[in-house]
Amino acid sequence: MRRLILLRHAKSDRPLGIVDLDRPLNDRGKRAAPQMGAYLAAEGLIPEAVVVSPAKRTRETWEAIQSALTGPEAEVVPSxxxxxxxxxxxxVQTTPDTAGSLLMIGHNPGLQDLAMRLAGSGEKAGRKRLSLEFPTAAVVVLDFEGDAWSTVAAGTGRLERFVAPRDIKIGD
Incomplete structure (x- = not known):
């Protein structure tokens, strides 16, 4: 089995004069990112490989969740x-098969489109919600049969969960 965890970066700021690639997290994002890291850890969603966009907001999101996870270092992937x-x-398809789980931290609309394309089954309400939104710092978990990332294709994933920061309470 392969497990793909898609995490949209936490909420970012839009300072004047800063190019998009260099936008940092805002205060809400700085609170939500560690909350999602704690959620991932509590749920045993520990990736064996991590790929991150080079944008400052995605790298800051990873830095904020990394301490909660005991996993690999992230690879910054410009594409x-x-x-x-x-x-x-x-x-995803070129991920080494030695990694059974992959965390990808990126942006919308690409992540949402990817999740929708891959999710051929799973919770109906979650798939419907995913068709409408993919909030900042939200996590989508997709499971795939098989032992090779190269076989991941449209409709082959099962949506295991779709969780946004507003859906969880850590420490209750």
Whole structure:
């Protein structure tokens, strides 16, 4: 089995004079990112490989969740930035098969489009919600049969969960 965890970067700021690639997290994002890291850890969603867009907001999101996870270092993959779902799928399909789970931290609309393309089954309400939104710092978990990332294709994934920061309470 392969498990793909898609995480949209946490909420970012839009300072004047800063190019999109260099936008940092805002205060809400700085609170939500560690909350999602704690959620991933509590749920045992520990990736064996991590790929991150080079955007400052995605790297800051990873830095904020990394301490909660006991996993690998992230690989910054420039082609994730502003990528359409086909380019993101190519990254997934070329993941080394030694990694059973992959965390990809990126952007919309690419992540949402990828999740919708891959989710052929799973919770109906979650798939419907995913067709409408993919909030900042939200996590989508997709499971795939098989032992090779190269076999991941449209409709072959099962949506295991779709969780946004507003859906969880850590420490209750």
């Amino acid at each position: 994730i930035y502003e990528a359409p779902e086909a380019a993101l799928l190519s990254i």
